Amino acid sequence: NERLKGVWPALLTPMNEAGRPDIAQLEKWLDLLITQGMDGLYLLGSTGQGFxxxxxxxxxxxxxxSAVSGGRVPLIVQVGSMTTAESVRLARHAASCGVDGISSVAPVYYSSSDGSSAMALKHYESIASATDLPFFPYQLGTSGFSDGLVGFIDKLLQLPTMAGMKLTTNNLLEISTISYSSRGKLTLFSGADELMCHAALCGTSGAIGSFYNVFGPECRFVRNSFLEGNVALATDFMLIFQEMIxxxxxxVWTFFRQAILMRYGVDIGSAIPPVGNTNRPWKEEKVAALLQRVID
Ligand code: NAY
Structure with a gap:
């Protein structure tokens, strides 16, 4: 799919005081990101607090x-949850909403009790075969890869809807290995914002990440400039971006809330506990300075 590329915010889901999705803010936030020219949106992953x-x-x-986008940008929904059954229901529901792809983490929590990748493979198989949508296993750390990366990718490639992966790793060689061992068949997204441009050299089509909620337009401009050959600009930017991150x-959760409020006037609220609980507010001038340093 030609549209599954570029810079995609891993959408921050606005939450209300009660820690539930704030639909009015969500609609405003989605429209703002889409109007800004983001290449796509990844819903309900780690950043979206889907779990x-x-x-x-x-x-x-x-x-x-899906309603706010109305097809303006492609959407991938992270459907992985504690049980395979719930993941399958979420996958089918996502398909009924007309989204462009589904993604799933490997089994959550119980994954560690299985010494092989069999549990992850079966989980992925059930989810992938629940719909016709392009499927993107979400690799976080090394979950599901205990039998060896290449062997596991070969098994995943046999799933009829297997379309690509979201690779949240700092290991660039691992991304390259998946690229070449899948023989160009997979659409890969990198998940480490710190390595947005670097990962493009490892065969990724796009980057999905939390910081693109705040710095979407800048990151998109830099990644595109890098692809056109402007290495010096990309180097300058990436060093500042990495230092800021x-x-x-x-x-980080407090930073996102304050920065998005300051820059876009949208209140995404507090993260759902236990996430974000240790966070303290930043001084306003500090957030403004961090924003400005990256934007400039
Ligand atoms: C998700 O599902 O929201 C993501 O995986 C986004 C990727 C983020 N990784 C994690 C572990 O949350 O954007 C990154 C990450 O926040 C960033 O690189 C800073 O380390």
């Missing part, structure tokens, strides 16, 4: 995103 929401709420977020990571 902290109930099934009905996840379905609602997917419905709202390292600085805000210990307090």
């Amino acid at each position: 902290l929401l109930g099934e009905t709420e996840r379905k609602k977020v997917t419905e709202v995103a 390292a600085e805000v990571l210990p307090n």
